[in-house]
Amino acid sequence: MSASMADPPSTSRDALIEAAVNLMSRRPPSTISGRDLAAEAGVNYGLVHYYFESARDLMVEARRLHGAWVVENLMDGGTRPVDPEAALADRRIFGFTAHCALEDGFWGPDEPRPTLDALLELVRESDPDGDPVHHRATVAAVTLLLLGWPIFVEHNARGLGLDPDVDGEAIRSRFLGVLRSLYSSVGLEVGG
């Protein structure tokens, strides 16, 4: 998957936003410095403060833009759900969100959640006479599972006596089966 936040980054500012998405998908914002961001973006450190109040400000901006970016690039403008296999493979989708959610102040209760709204819209179109509770539960459950994958899966595997090297494929396959079952309960078919 090569879609970037700005394709191709046309300015240093875009490069910084893209760098923020990349880094924040790998670790929580509090562990990321302005220098990390500048290095990842391949720009001069001074530009972090030129374009943004602070490194944190840059990261908040990246979070603000991220949802709409996912809808645009990974849901074809909201016309299809995020492919579960892509969601597991590309940490920039849910790894990013998970790390932001771990930090205080990164996610306000009144802020829009474009990916959830877009997915709900798809579900309603696919299952117009369905139960709204079912719809919301499905959208939320899929999202929660995908958010949990980059954070908890490896930890759980070992703690349960599984070996990620041996059982990894079975774990992944079962996980995808769960997601597909949830999607298909509201009439959405995804993946191969």
Place this chain on the structure above:
Amino acid sequence: MTGDVRAPRGSDEVREALVAAAARLLGDAPPERISGRRLADEAGVNYGLIHHYFGGKEAVLRDGFTRLSEVYVAGPDDGSWVATDPFSMRHRPDFLRALAFASLSGEIDNVHLTHPASDVVLERARRTRDSDDETTIRIDVGIATVFHLSRCLFEQVIEPWIGHGDPAMSEAVEDRFILILRSLTLGLDPGAAAGGRRDPSGGPSGPG
């Protein structure tokens, strides 16, 4: 608060203060951002005592983890919930966040990250699913645990969107979450659970 709080003295008090401090800090920050000095400050003890009693901050953090785990498993004094209740981790956000941070950083020995209630859940699952193979049961319990932890950890992200000012919707969806959690553990169809289907326990139906 009355009386003055004197600094911990003696090996027991110092060890306890450090472990308690670790338990508090682990819920706030990833382990790599918890320095020995910060630990010592939080505990109100001399920094050198970390090495003296534990050999290093890593050992203190591991004990802090164990402490968080024990507190969670013990549950509250009033017995208002137990660790095997669905989504019980919502009552221990400090432990939950510590698990998330440590899991991401890989800095805490994986052995110490075992979800404490997993053994009980596994045992229950085995009894109901005696014809299913062990690996599949473990994988399913693992996925159910992901759902449990994620539901609790990301409550602030999801809940306002679900409820949208409608408490009846919040309650109804919560009920579905409990059904979904159960279906995951038992290897039943989570999609049907999301739709509100309540399988009788011990049902032989598989997913899909």
